[in-house]
Amino acid sequence: MKLYVYDHCPFCVRARMPFGLKNIPFELAFMANDDEETPIRMIGKKMAPILEDKDGHMGESLDIVHKVDGLSGERLFGGTPRREISDWLKTWGGTVNALVIPRTPDPVFPEFRTASARAYFTEKKEATFGAFDGLLAETETHKAEIQKGLGALASFLPDAEAATIDDIMLFPTLRSLSIVPDLTLPEPVEAYRTRMAERSGVPLVSELRKAA
The missing domain is CATH 3.40.30.10 (Glutaredoxin)
Known part of the structure; x- marks a missing residue:
């Protein structure tokens, strides 16, 4: 497989x-x-x-x-995510994209090891999100905004020792934010993100940089 x-x-x-x-x-x-x-x-x-x-x-x-x-054991990821999780992702998705997308074509990711791959991504995404230089210039504004969202998220985080559809939907966004330098997450959110990265086997960007 x-x-x-x-x-x-x-x-x-x-x-x-x-x-x-x-x-x-x-x-x-x-x-x-x-x-x-x-x-x-x-x-x-x-x-x-x-x-x-x-x-x-x-x-x-x-x-x-x-x-x-369905390949092993009890099914864990059926149903739909809690409404709080879905609403949070919808509310803060634009801010997350503004922070993450212009930083994404980074050779720390295997798919961007060549200049042509980075240029391909940049051309496609700038057509949708606007010039990366402009988005990067607004970093502090977007960081202040997402801090508000992350603070709210701390009150309804999933249990990092369980595994449900909530995790499947939420963790990828929190992992994406790990590419943003000097973005401090509330302690419960950081603890959840770190533990879910360990359990799922999907390392955060900080770990990718250490291994590079």
Whole structure:
């Protein structure tokens, strides 16, 4: 069983999590961000994650989560996330993107080891989010905003020692924020993020930098 991903991608983090949380062995493959041929060959479009197994190829992160969830033990990731989690992600998603997207084409991620891959991502995302230089210039404003959101999140965090659909939806966003330098999370949120990274086997960006 092989999972093709981009390391920076929160949807790919979703798909990786059940393997770690349920101790299911798999092979992890990082695609270059400008490699269009590989995903198109497998599922007909440039998208990640992609699960390859005896049944063929599957895209869509939550479909992969549900398939992997059924491979071992009790199902953990059914249902829908708590409304507080869904509402938080909707409310703060724009602020998270403003902080994360312009920092994403970083060679700490395997998919951005080449200049062409970084340029590909930058061109595509600037067309959607605006010039990265402008977003980076607004860093302190966006950091102040997300601090408010993170403070609110601390009151309804999932249990990091359990494993539910709440974790599948929330942790990828918190992991994405680990690329933002000098962003201090409230202690309960940082503790949750650190523990979920350990349990899921998806390291934070700070750990990737140590290993680089």
